[in-house]
Amino acid sequence: MAADPIQQFALKKIFTIGHIGGQEIAFTNSSAYMFLSVAVISLLMLGTGRQLIPGRMQSVAELSYEFVASTIRSTAGSEGMKFFPLVFSLFMFICISNVIGVIPYTFTVSSHLIVTFGLAVLVFLIVVFYGFYKNGLKFFKLFVPSGVPLYILPLVVVVEVISFFLKPVSHSVRLFANMLAGHIALKVFASFVGMLGAIGFIGWVGAVLPLGLTVALTALELLVAFLQAYVFTILTCIYLNDAIHPGH
Amino acid sequence: MATTAQTAADGGQKAPFPPFQTETYASQLVSLLIAFVALYLIVSRIALPRVGKTIDDRQAAIEGDLAAAQKLKDESDNALKAYESELAAARSRAQAIGAETREKLNAASEAERKALEDKLSVKLAEAEKTIASTRETAMSNVHGIAAEAATAIVQRLTGVVPDGKAVSSAVDASLKG
Numbered sequence: 459m460a461a462d463p464i465q466q467f468a469l470k471k472i473f474t475i476g477h478i479g480g481q482e483i484a485f486t487n488s489s490a491y492m493f494l495s496v497a498v499i500s501l502l503m504l505g506t507g508r509q510l511i512p513g514r515m516q517s518v519a520e521l522s523y524e525f526v527a528s529t530i531r532s533t534a535g536s537e538g539m540k541f542f543p544l545v546f547s548l549f550m551f552i553c554i555s556n557v558i559g560v561i562p563y564t565f566t567v568s569s570h571l572i573v574t575f576g577l578a579v580l581v582f583l584i585v586v587f588y589g590f591y592k593n594g595l596k597f598f599k600l601f602v603p604s605g606v607p608l609y610i611l612p613l614v615v616v617v618e619v620i621s622f623f624l625k626p627v628s629h630s631v632r633l634f635a636n637m638l639a640g641h642i643a644l645k646v647f648a649s650f651v652g653m654l655g656a657i658g659f660i661g662w663v664g665a666v667l668p669l670g671l672t673v674a675l676t677a678l679e680l681l682v683a684f685l686q687a688y689v690f691t692i693l694t695c696i697y698l699n700d701a702i703h704p705g706h
Numbered sequence: 707m708a709t710t711a712q713t714a715a716d717g718g719q720k721a722p723f724p725p726f727q728t729e730t731y732a733s734q735l736v737s738l739l740i741a742f743v744a745l746y747l748i749v750s751r752i753a754l755p756r757v758g759k760t761i762d763d764r765q766a767a768i769e770g771d772l773a774a775a776q777k778l779k780d781e782s783d784n785a786l787k788a789y790e791s792e793l794a795a796a797r798s799r800a801q802a803i804g805a806e807t808r809e810k811l812n813a814a815s816e817a818e819r820k821a822l823e824d825k826l827s828v829k830l831a832e833a834e835k836t837i838a839s840t841r842e843t844a845m846s847n848v849h850g851i852a853a854e855a856a857t858a859i860v861q862r863l864t865g866v867v868p869d870g871k872a873v874s875s876a877v878d879a880s881l882k883g
Contacts, residue, residue: 467724469734481732489737496745503753508760510767516760523757543750551745570724572731576738638725 463645556683578630589701
């Protein structure tokens with residue numbers, strides 16, 4: 459095991475798919491974990507029976523369905539259910555790939571900024587296009603909060619526009635930074651165990667503390683894995699709500 | 707230019723920070739696009755309708771069962787109500803029959819009693835009449851006997867046979883006396 463805590467994020471090429479404009483498109487370990495996540499989600503949602511009285515895995519599938527559905531309804535209203543497949547895909551993709559990433563020796567897809575940024579930009583583009591498609595020019599009301607005195611309105615509009623365009627950045631960096639930092643912390647504490655253990659008997663005793671911390675951090679990471687997926691989902695719902703009902 | 711540096715750290719070189727290696731971005735975005743579109747299609751076309759239908763079916767089954775249970779409960783409530791009202795009706799009918807029978811019997815016994823009393827009073831009157839006539843006869847007999855006795859006594863005492871008329875009036879006076 460390398461002690462470098464950054465190494466776990468390295469992309470390893472498995473084979474080359476092709477070239478786009480001179481840029482090599484490779485199938486990497488990240489790609490493999492993306493498809494693994496898709497496979498796990500498909501297995502969970504499709505392979506778990508349709509009994510009247512659900513079994514455990516069927517319950518998990520139905521719970522995730524109802525969890526996402528109620529999240530959308532409570533933040534974007536029943537009109538937001540149009541985006542249910544999208545929001546469900548986002549939530550499950552992030553949640554499952556994060557949870558897979560907690561398993562030692564695996565790769566965490568969302569620890570790469572480009573992946574989370576890709577998802578955030580997808581949400582952003584859908585918000586912009588759906589917002590103009592549904593509301594036309596009224597969508598600009600999003601930048602003009604009602605009940606603001608006229609003399610500070612220009613300033614508020616500028617702030618609103620900037621914050622609107624920064625949304626995909628904060629949306630993606632939040633998930634990326636959480637996953638990255640968590641995995642680095644985990645790796646740092648875990649490497650302490652190895653380093654102390656190499657010293658000898660006293661090192662073994664000293665290694666107990668970082669080992670316990672690693673266990674505790676793993677539990678915390680499991681929580682963060684779910685929580686960040688949920689945060690990403692709920693922010694998606696809030697942005698979609700902006701597109702459905704612009705004007706604060 | 708085909709970039710071959712997909713891997714971050716081979717060898718002990720100071721590796722660049724993998725998430726900021728821009729030459730990997732295109733590969734990751736392509737993979738993400740394929741994976742996410744596949745996931746979206748699976749989820750929107752197959753998984754969500756299936757799970758949603760299962761949940762709806764269950765909801766419908768639960769609601770149907772509850773409605774059936776409610777219907778059965780209503781039926782049993784109605785049956786109980788019908789039973790109770792029938793019981794009450796039967797009880798009042800029984801009471802009416804009892805009262806009627808009692809009245810009838812009372813009336814019959816009253817009539818019988820009256821007839822008996824009438825008969826008895828007729829007999830009583832007859833008996834009283836007989837007693838009165840017997841008594842009168844007895845009283846007239848007493849008069850004769852008393853007169854004879856008085857005549858005999860006077861004859862014995864005085865040796866003279868008294869006048870019948872005088873004796874009779876004397877007896878009358880003493881009987882009245």
